[in-house]
Amino acid sequence: MSHIFFPCRPAISCSHSHPFRASKTVRPIASSCCNPYMTSVWTMLSSAAPHVKSRCPQYPGSSIKRFPVPDDKLDWNQDWPQYDPVSYTAPILLNKPTWADPDIGLFSPQFNTVDGAVDRTSFEGSYKVEDGKPLNPHGRTGLIGRGLLGRWGPNHAADPIVTRWKVDEKGAKIHHSVSQRPILQFVSIKRKDCGEWAIPGGMVDPGEQVSLTLQREFSEEALNSLSLQPSERAELYERITKLFDSPQFQVYKGYVDDPRNTDNAWMETVAVNFHDGSGDSVSELPLQAGDDAGQVQWVDVDSSFALYASHSHFLELVARERKAHW
Template sequence: MVYFSLRRHWIGRIRLALTLFGLPYTVCTAGFRPAISCSSNQPIRTGQTIRASSFSCCSRSSTSIWTMSLSAGLHLKSRCAQYPGSNIKRFPVPDDKVDWSEIWPQYDPVSYTAPSVEKKPEWADPDIDSFSPQFNTIDGAVDRTSFEGIYDVKEGKPLNPRGRTGVTGRGLLGRWGPNHAADPILTRWKVDANREKVHHSDSKRPILQFVSIKRKDCGEWAIPGGMVDPGEQVSLTLQREFSEEAMNSISASPEEKAEIHQRITNLFNSLGFQVYKGYVDDPRNTDNAWMETVAVNFHDETGNSVSELPLQAGDDAGQVQWVDVDSSFALYASHAHFLELVATERKAHW
């Protein structure tokens, strides 16, 4: 694995600015192959090290550009035997049959769209037969373009750019095709009683901590991200999702809301590090609907910004806390690798 780092290069700054203001630009695509674990219900204590399996992807930042030459990755969490939140069993897809170019007459995927999606909430598309979505473009206020480039459409339905998943329909996802999310990664340095950085005994590097939530839907630890609303700028999604899931600003008092809002705004107005932009190997993915995200790291270097605010879980999070970043604890979807890139950028322990 080779990384080509271009420190303080102006290209990275321009690309991050374009992304945060919702403007398109050409991005790379790369495959990744994470651990096959689809769920993790391991208990975690405050300050406990989070360990995550690593895999490879492509991303850009405001201070460096990370690139890799890889073939399309074989998504594994997208092929978990049982579809999350249901009793639906995926049609088994072996590694050599993932790619759509592989002729496979025996492929007989299960069709599944969750009842919550079939109820036609405002965040979901209608059934594919009742409207005519414009794929691979901005369709009204809905962005149906993919960070992966142009995806195929067969019999009126978009095809997952990473290949077969064993399930058709939308599953738990609202949109046909790409479902865009934003993942804000809030970090700080782990410090001792004298506010000195704590270094890991093995790597001798300072230890980062990040805000992690325990998802209610699957019990896995994750970055507090969420879906980009139609027409919403990614920068606003990043701030909104962190406020709602980690700070629970919706239920705070007016005075608390004002303080929380000001501190978060100040941090999110700082120049962040774009960690990743692309496809996410997510257990909710299907043949016709899949997750994509923009992950951005906002770092509280001095520890006197959001680090001082008490964390409080929002509606979508069971628990929320600062946890140590390490390299061997499984996290939700592709979040482990996002943290690996952050640790590399910050020269922190991994």
């Protein structure tokens, strides 16, 4: 939070994704095998739930087929001498982009800790390291190496879910005719890579606070802040800061069942809801697609609206928290 290869970095989420910095470095965004860039609702991501997208037969953006892994062979503690995973690291990583790690052997990262500026800790707790390589905390995936992911171990992303109330011309909340609950709207982007609507989001840069990642990604993807003049950017920053400093709701924090995951590299995300309750911060700003977004618009939060990967689950949790229509 996208795939084939597209200019931007590998996001949480096509799962969720998510990407991008002013330098416009090229990062892979996965194509929609099992629907990639980030996300699955927390109830689906409990430690007891087997990851599914992480075992999709064909690896995103490639012709690589995973070694099939049945549910009863996921656990690393399960003896399985016949396990013969495919090794794959995307060609783009072999060009040694600045946002990616070198191969193990060329360097020795410190896992389960903050390694220099790179946070290699996992929201899942301590993970195993075998032969110098980290092991996916949710078990086998049928593929070793990093695939499309830049970091060995956890690859951290952030998903900002920006919402407002749907109102009539007098500013009164509009209620759904069936549920009788007020309708929320959220800022949604249409991904260029897979054509699906999604929550904007992207990767956490080394040393960057997640709170800044959330703000940066929303500004770049939904408001195209990188193209603004300095005076316009100053006004945008003021409004965005007001919204992102307001009370927020952490929707999810943890492992992401993502098609880009491998035995040695996996996605994790923090999804946070920022609500413009008064309608005077971002609600009045013109949305403009940037980075890997083809389109951007306010969309009604509704269970019938199809979204990229499992983003709809995040919105369901937001609607429940806000006592809104779902």
